Amino acid sequence: MAYTVARPKLTFAEKIYLPAIVAGLAITWKHLINTLTGRKKVTMQYPEEKWDANLPEHYRGAPTLVKDEHGRERCVACQLCEFICPPRAIRIKPGELPRESKWAKVEKYPEEFDIDMIRCIYCGLCEEVCPEQAIFLRKDYAITGLSREEMVHNKAKLYELGGVRTGLVHKWNEKK
Amino acid sequence: MCLIEMGMPKVGLDRKPLLDADGRPEIAWIPRPQISCAQDIAEGMAIRTDSPLAQDARKGVMEFLLINHPLDCPICDQAGECRLQEFSVEYGNAGSRFREEKVKKPKNVVIGPRVTLDDERCILCSRCIRFMKEVAKDDVLGFVDRGSYSTLTVHPGRELDSNYSLNTVDICPVGALTSRDFRFKMRVWFLKETKSFCTSCATGCNTIIGVRENTIYRQTPRDNPDVNDCWMCDYGRLDFHYISAPERLTAPILRPAPRRISYTAALDAARGLLTGRSPGETAMIVSAKMTNEELFLASRLRELLGVQLCDILPRQGTADGILMSADRNPNATGARVFGLTGSLSLAPGARLKDVVEGVGSGKIKALLVFGEDPVACGLSVENLRNLDALVMTSLLPNGGTELAHVVFPSAAFAEKRGSMINGKGRLQRLNRAVNPPGDARDDWEILRDLIQICGGGDGLQTIEDVFKNMAAANPVFLGLSLSKIGDLGLDLSDKLPSL
Numbered sequence: 001m002a003y004t005v006a007r008p009k010l011t012f013a014e015k016i017y018l019p020a021i022v023a024g025l026a027i028t029w030k031h032l033i034n035t036l037t038g039r040k041k042v043t044m045q046y047p048e049e050k051w052d053a054n055l056p057e058h059y060r061g062a063p064t065l066v067k068d069e070h071g072r073e074r075c076v077a078c079q080l081c082e083f084i085c086p087p088r089a090i091r092i093k094p095g096e097l098p099r100e101s102k103w104a105k106v107e108k109y110p111e112e113f114d115i116d117m118i119r120c121i122y123c124g125l126c127e128e129v130c131p132e133q134a135i136f137l138r139k140d141y142a143i144t145g146l147s148r149e150e151m152v153h154n155k156a157k158l159y160e161l162g163g164v165r166t167g168l169v170h171k172w173n174e175k176k
Numbered sequence: 177m178c179l180i181e182m183g184m185p186k187v188g189l190d191r192k193p194l195l196d197a198d199g200r201p202e203i204a205w206i207p208r209p210q211i212s213c214a215q216d217i218a219e220g221m222a223i224r225t226d227s228p229l230a231q232d233a234r235k236g237v238m239e240f241l242l243i244n245h246p247l248d249c250p251i252c253d254q255a256g257e258c259r260l261q262e263f264s265v266e267y268g269n270a271g272s273r274f275r276e277e278k279v280k281k282p283k284n285v286v287i288g289p290r291v292t293l294d295d296e297r298c299i300l301c302s303r304c305i306r307f308m309k310e311v312a313k314d315d316v317l318g319f320v321d322r323g324s325y326s327t328l329t330v331h332p333g334r335e336l337d338s339n340y341s342l343n344t345v346d347i348c349p350v351g352a353l354t355s356r357d358f359r360f361k362m363r364v365w366f367l368k369e370t371k372s373f374c375t376s377c378a379t380g381c382n383t384i385i386g387v388r389e390n391t392i393y394r395q396t397p398r399d400n401p402d403v404n405d406c407w408m409c410d411y412g413r414l415d416f417h418y419i420s421a422p423e424r425l426t427a428p429i430l431r432p433a434p435r436r437i438s439y440t441a442a443l444d445a446a447r448g449l450l451t452g453r454s455p456g457e458t459a460m461i462v463s464a465k466m467t468n469e470e471l472f473l474a475s476r477l478r479e480l481l482g483v484q485l486c487d488i489l490p491r492q493g494t495a496d497g498i499l500m501s502a503d504r505n506p507n508a509t510g511a512r513v514f515g516l517t518g519s520l521s522l523a524p525g526a527r528l529k530d531v532v533e534g535v536g537s538g539k540i541k542a543l544l545v546f547g548e549d550p551v552a553c554g555l556s557v558e559n560l561r562n563l564d565a566l567v568m569t570s571l572l573p574n575g576g577t578e579l580a581h582v583v584f585p586s587a588a589f590a591e592k593r594g595s596m597i598n599g600k601g602r603l604q605r606l607n608r609a610v611n612p613p614g615d616a617r618d619d620w621e622i623l624r625d626l627i628q629i630c631g632g633g634d635g636l637q638t639i640e641d642v643f644k645n646m647a648a649a650n651p652v653f654l655g656l657s658l659s660k661i662g663d664l665g666l667d668l669s670d671k672l673p674s675l
Contacts, residue, residue: 078250079363094360099284107284108251108360131250171247 047142055139060124062140063115064162065155066133072103073159074134074168077110081126081135089119090126106172113155117143133168178212179233181205181224193220209233231267238267244279244324246296254351256364260299279324287329288336290356290410291345298328298352304344311407312340312498328352340498342410346396355394357414362386362393370609371398371663375465375506375589376412378599379499382664383408385416385590385609392416392590392610400664403602409500416590419610423573425585426614432581439584439615446582447629449565450542455482458565459531459540462516463547464488464505464524466619467594467606468653469639471507472646473623474546475514480632481544485534486516489548490525506589507596513652513672520673528553535559543567547586547619551575569622585616592618593639595661601669603653605661 013019034040044051055061067073077094095111097104126135140161145151153161183205185193193201203222209230212223224230241260249255281295300319305328309315316331316338330336336344345353367386374381374395381404386394395416397408418424428442437445450458460483462474478486488511491504508524511517518527532554534540542565543550550560551574560566560579569586570577577583591612595605612618624636636642640658647653652671660666 076250077360078255079366080250083363083365094362096360105283106251 052139059139059141060122060137062117062122062138062143062153062161063120063124063126063135063158064138064140065113065158066136066162066165066168067159068168068170069164069166070170071164072106072172073109074132074165075110075113076106076108076132076134077113078108078131080129080131084125084129086123086125087119087121089116089121090114091116103172110155113158115153115158116151117145117153118148118151132171133165136162136165138162179209179230179237180212180215181227181230182210182215183222184218185220185222234263234267235269238263239269239273241299242268242272243274244281244296245299246278246283246294248297251360252294252297252351253354253359253364254297254348258351259349281325281327286356288338288341290414291336291341292354292356292359293328293330294352294354295327295329297350299350300326300328301349303347303349304328304353307340307344307347308336308338312338312343314338314340317344339409339411339496339500340407342413343397343407346406358394362388367393368609370590370607372590372607372609373403373596373604373665374408374412374415375596375606376409376415376504377493378501378503378506378508379404380506380596380598380602380604380665381408381412381499382604383413387609390610391420398663402664402667403598403604404499407499409496409498411500418572419588419590421572424613424616425570425573425577425583426616427585428615429577429580429583431579439617442582442584443625443629446567446626449567449581450481450544450626451630453481453542456484457540458483458542458544459485459534460516460544461528461531461546461548461550461553462486462488462511464491464508464511465589466507466510466547467592467596468507468510468513468603469594469642469646470546470619470623471510471514471516472649473620473627473642475516476632477544477623477627477630478516480627480630483544485527485531485540487518487527487531488516488524489528489553490523501599503599506598509597509599509601509672513597513650531555532559535563538562541565545569545576545580546623547571549574549576567626569619571616584622585612585614586619586622587612587616591616592620593658594620595643595658597668597672598665601667601672602665603656603661603668604665605658605663 035042065075077092079092082090082092091114092110093112095109097107097109122137124137127137138161183203185201186204188194196202242264249261255261283294283296285293287293305317308317316334316336317328318331319326320329321327342355345355366388368388370385370387372383372385374383382398382400383395384398385392395413397404397406399406428437428439430437430442430445458481460478462471488508493502493504495502511524512520517524531540535543535555536559541563543563545568547569551557557579566580567582568576568580569584571586571588589606590609593606593608595603597603620639620642627634636645643658647656652668
């Protein structure tokens with residue numbers, strides 16, 4: 001159904017536009033003068049200068065694997081991250097923990113764990129789906145390499161980036 | 177989770193059902209939920225499968241089942257095909273109200289050469305106990321202790337070592353019994369399933385092949401009441417690892433200069449070796465592990481080359497009275513249908529000794545071997561060396577491929593399409609689950625190309641073409657096609673010549 005839109009009533013100053021143009025130019029000049037006189041900086045000289053200290057806690061950088069304060073690798077190779085990963089960047093080869101291992105109760109661990117950082121889209125679904133709190137997206141964002149092989153993070157590299165994380169749930173305790 | 181609400185129509189003193197205002201019979205509902213699996217259906221019975229009472233009761237059962245469950249789905253091989261997991265999604269709670277200590281039971285116990293037991297995951301359904309007692313006839317499993325301490329265990333001093341032990345893994349609704357062969361190899365949700373059948377004996381149990389990225393991870397039985405019900409033996413189930421063996425032949429071999437060559441060069445060499453011989457100089461050994469289509473083409477090649485001596489390598493074992501046949505060849509019936517086993521009056525393999533003698537005396541100068549090892553067929557290495565021509569197809573290197581002049585790498589049962597006839601005369605169909613490695617080809621393609629280079633041009637392009645020609649040439653397959661065989665196979669026993 002057609003209906004009439006009430007047009008705003010403009011004052012004379014609004015109708016001739018000039019005050020608005022002057023006001024806009026004033027802002028432009030203010031920024032120009034501030035920049036020329038060095039009173040305000042807008043360009044960050046990356047990579048000499050970095051924004052790292054200001055990254056928010058929820059920043060989604062490179063996915064990494066973590067160990068807990070007992071030194072146990074959290075990942076049990078359930079392969080849910082491999083399944084959920086939209087670009088199929090994750091590749092896991094599961095293995096069985098030997099019976100004499102300190103963590104033999106967990107039974108399963110990843111023999112190999114590769115994340116292809118050329119494929120990774122930093123979506124964070126792997127962290128979200130992980131039932132073991134083993135994979136976390138950290139604040140590393142400048143992942144570079146000279147070859148495709150170098151861009152694949154293997155298990156050692158993932159633990160190096162992830163380090164130790166405390167305050168996680170210990171579900172593989174004796175009372176489980 | 178079989179709890180339902182059940183009732184019967186109310187009846188008056190005149191034994192007629194009482195009707196409500198809408199004219200429908202009034203139902204007298206039993207106040208407690210009933211278990212559907214132990215309830216006979218009766219005339220006029222009313223059942224509510226999804227009523228609030230039934231749902232509530234199932235939720236309660238689910239909570240009880242999960243009280244002592246270890247919740248180790250991330251490391252459990254059953255995850256993804258676990259009934260408990262599925263019911264937990266349907267009827268479970270997000271958290272547990274249980275605050276006591278869980279009952280500890282044995283975990284990760286190896287109870288047999290092929291099965292691992294995790295008692296904490298067991299829900300005490302006793303399916304495995306009943307299977308071992310009633311189907312496998314080896315009553316080694318049982319419960320000990322009482323109440324929540326009830327534990328599935330194997331008889332003291334015994335192992336779960338029956339040739340049917342892995343069926344207990346299939347019927348276990350949870351991850352209490354898991355396969356040691358498949359343990360931690362791959363999560364089940366990655367596996368693409370291909371319907372096939374087992375080629376390790378003449379029974380031909382129907383199977384599902386689980387594949388991820390061209391690697392076979394497991395074989396499981398597929399329900400077919402006419403062949404194997406829903407069981408299969410461990411021997412057949414695990415008989416697939418050779419398919420992904422690193423020593424598989426992936427390129428044709430040409431001798432005397434032992435170098436790897438292209439497929440067409442190998443065909444040219446085979447033509448030079450096979451053509452221009454007088455009839456009777458060439459003998460042929462085919463395999464009863466070949467499909468009907470391949471055997472049909474082999475019989476065509478046999479006519480073309482004028483081969484008189486031809487037979488299969490018999491594989492006899494003992495039948496176990498459950499599923500496994502005495503004949504360990506999957507398609508000896510097919511070989512007989514195409515007349516490749518000597519004659520119908522002779523037992524398969526009876527003419528093999530004639531081949532051995534002929535090669536020994538030098539009467540036979542050229543030998544074609546399809547899918548078998550001539551050394552295993554009784555031919556000595558010296559006699560094989562004296563042959564003018566030894567042309568073979570093979571999956572794996574063997575005594576013969578070390579000596580053959582030309583070897584074509586061929587495809588395993590899971591790598592090709594085709595049909596076989598089992599020991600009881602049932603025609604069944606193989607489907608391709610994985611691709612053959614490297615330059616290895618379908619056997620029917622190799623046979624077609626050999627027929628073509630030996631002068632018998634026919635323009636067969638697909639396996640369907642081969643089947644069509646086969647159906648036209650042999651009355652056993654009259655009116656059939658590969659697609660008409662279907663997933664469960666066809667009984668041809670009345671069409672087969674008496675075997």
